[in-house]
Amino acid sequence: MKAEIIAVGSELVSGQCLDTNSQWLSQKLGDRGIPTHFHTTIGDDLAENVAVIDAALNRADLVLISGGLGPTQDDLTRQALADVAKVPLQEDPTSLQAIADFFARRHREMASRNKVQALFPMGAKPIPNRTGTAPGIWMRVGTSMVVCLPGVPSELKIMFTEQVIPRLVDLNWIDQVIVHHKINLFGRGESEFEAMAMDLTARGRVPAVGITASDATISFRISGTGPDEAEARAAIEPTLAIIRDRFAEFVIGEGTDDLPEAVARELARTGKTLALAESCTGGMVGELLTNIPGISEHFLGGVVSYANSAKIGLLGVPETLLAVYGAVSPEVAEAMAIGARLKFGADLGLSITGIAGPDGGSEDKPIGLVYLGLSTAEGVTTKRLDIGPEQPRAIIRRRSSKHALNYVRLGLKGLRTV
C-alpha cells in the first residue's frame, strides 16, 4: 500500500504560498499505517495535472489531491480527473443544492460560477463539505482510489477526518494504528527539560519520546504502535506515567491543551472568577482565554488599558503611582490587578504591563521588561519578566501572555503564595 499526495495550485509551485496540507495528510495516513511515498506539487495547468495524476495512478494505490476544486477558471482538478479517467463531467443535483443552501444560510447570492463545483467525473462520488462550498471527490480509477479535497486547510482537515478515514476503513485499507500523545510543559527551557529526561529520549527506546518547543511551551511526544488503538495506547502508558510524575509542577496539559486550557480547568476546579487588566498585550490574554468554549462562567472580562488615562479612569490606578513609578512598574502592576478584581467583582485580578518595543525602551526599563500582578482577597503579588530586548514585539507579547496565564495557574493550584 502506497499513497501519493498531489497539491494543486500555481501559488504553491511558484513559492507564493507554502503547502502544509501534504505534510498533514502524510502524518494522518502514517498514523493509520499507510505510508506516503510521493508528494507532488503542480500549478493550474490542465496538461500537467493530467500527466501528474496519470503518473500517480501508476505508482500509488491511494492518490490524494488537494486544491483546484474552487469555482474559478483556474480550478482544474475536476476536469483533469475526468480526462485521466476518460469520462465526462456531470452535474450532481444533491451537491448543487448543498452549495445553494450554503449561500442561502449566509443571505448571499450564489454566483453562477459556483455551479461548476457540483460537477463530477462520471462514476465519482461527492464527499460532502459542511464548512465550505467545494465538495470533495471519491473515485476508483483502475485499481487505485483517488480522493480530491479542497485546498483550504480547515475544510480539508474536517473532510479527511470525518469522511475519508471512515471510507478507507470500509475498504479495509487501514489495519494498524500508531498513536502519539503529547504532554506539555511550561516554565523551563527545552534543554533544561531535556537534561531531566535523557533516559526517555534515548535513540532506539520503545516507545519513542521526542521533545519539541513551540512558543515557550515544551512538549514531550510519545509514540506507540499496535494492531488497534487500545493496544497502541497501552504501550505508551508506563512512559506517560513517568513523565507526569517527574515533571508534575510543570505539566500544563496533554494533547492540544496549553496554558489557556490549564487556567480554564483550574478556574472550574476552584469555582473562582477572573478579570484582567492588560496593557502591552492589548487583549491577547482575553483572546486566548475566550477561545475556550464555556469560559464565560469563570472569566468575567477585562480592561485593555493601553492609554494611561484608561488605567486611571477604568481601573482606578492612582495618578501619582504612574507619575512616580511609571506605567511599567511593580507598583502599577499591583494597582492594575487590584483594579481589575474590584471593578469586575472577580475573585482574582491579573495584570500585565510591559514594554513590547520596538520603541520605548530605556537603560532602566529595557524592551522586554514586563510586570505581572495577581490580586485576590488575601493580597497581591507581582512578578518581573525579562524577555529580552532583542526579541521582536510579537514574541514579547506572546511570551508575556503565556507567563501571565501560568502565573494565574500556579496561583490557583496553590503552588504560588498569593
Place this chain on the structure above:
Amino acid sequence: MKAEIIAVGSELVSGQCLDTNSQWLSQKLGDRGIPTHFHTTIGDDLAENVAVIDAALNRADLVLISGGLGPTQDDLTRQALADVAKVPLQEDPTSLQAIADFFARRHREMASRNKVQALFPMGAKPIPNRTGTAPGIWMRVGTSMVVCLPGVPSELKIMFTEQVIPRLVDLNWIDQVIVHHKINLFGRGESEFEAMAMDLTARGRVPAVGITASDATISFRISGTGPDEAEARAAIEPTLAIIRDRFAEFVIGEGTDDLPEAVARELARTGKTLALAESCTGGMVGELLTNIPGISEHFLGGVVSYANSAKIGLLGVPETLLAVYGAVSPEVAEAMAIGARLKFGADLGLSITGIAGPDGGSEDKPIGLVYLGLSTAEGVTTKRLDIGPEQPRAIIRRRSSKHALNYVRLGLKGLRTV
C-alpha cells in the same frame, strides 16, 4: 525554460518535517524569470530517487534537488544521479580536503563516512559549501542542468544565492526579473470579486492577475516581467491603477497590509482616537490593533465585557436593554459602542457582541450571529453579520474581528454614514 524541484528525505514524505526549501527555491527562481512547474518529494529509496530524477529530466530544463547529500547510508542523491546519468562515482580530492579542513577548524575528528561526501558522478562539478560538510553538485545531463544542494535550509540558501545564481547567469539562463505586488480587499467573497475582474484574471493576460483568499481577506496578485526590476514594476503599474480604481472602497491595503494596518492608517490620517467594547471576540480586536507599533497614539483601550455584569458596570449598558433584547442585539451593540466611547473619552467607540458557539445558539439567534456598533459624536450605527452556524468558534471570532475593523475603517473613510 521550466524548473523542477525535488526534495529528498523520508522525514519529509512521512510528514514528520515540513519542507520549506522547495517554496523558497521556487520564489527565488521565479523572481529571476525561471518558472517552477513541479515540486516532488520522495523518501530515501534509491529506485524511487532514480525514477523521479529521470522523470524530471524529461519535463524540466533545470532540476534542483535538495537533501540526500549527508554522510549516512540513507543519503542517496549522489548515487541516484550517477545511476540516472549512467556514469560511475569518483572522488574529488579538492572536496575531500575541504571536508577535512571543515572538521579541523572545529577541532573535531572526521568520521570515515564523511569521505563519501567527496564522491561525485563523473562529469559533475562540486559546488563548495562554506557552512557545512556536504558540497553540492552541478551537472549537465542531456540538455538539462541538475543542481544538488544539501537539505539544511541555511546551507542551501547561502549556496543557492552565492553559487547557483551566478552559474545560471553565466549560462544565460537568467536574463529577466519578475516582480509581484498584492492588493488586498475585504467585504465581498472571492467569487464576487472575481466576477468583477474577469477581464483582469483571464488566462494568458499580461501582466497576470491571480486571486487568493485568506481568512476573508481577498488578494489580487499582479505579476510583471522585465529585463530589470524597474521595467518589471512599470509593466504592472497600469493594472494596479485599474484595480485600485475599480475596487476603491474594498481596498484595505497593499503588500502585507491587512485590516489592522488599514485602521491604524485611517486613525493617523484623521487624527481620531478609538476605544473598544468586545464581547464574543474577547480581546482579539485589541490584540490585532496593538500588534502594530505606535498605535498607542490613537488606540486608547477597550473593555472585554464578557459577563453581562461587566457590560452594565464598566460600559454603562442599561440593565433593561439586556433584559428586554438580550446581550446579542443591535440595541446592546449600540449601548456598548456608546459606553466605550464615553468611558475612554475617545472619538470613536466600536462594539462587537455575538454568539461564537459551539453552544448558546437558538432559532432566533443562531451561532454566528454578530452585531457591530460604531459610536461617534454624530450618532451610532449597527451592522448585523451572519457568519454561519456551521463555522467553528475560531473562525466566527476571527471573521467578526475583521468585519469590526472594516466597519471602523469605512466609518473613518466616510464611506459609511455614522
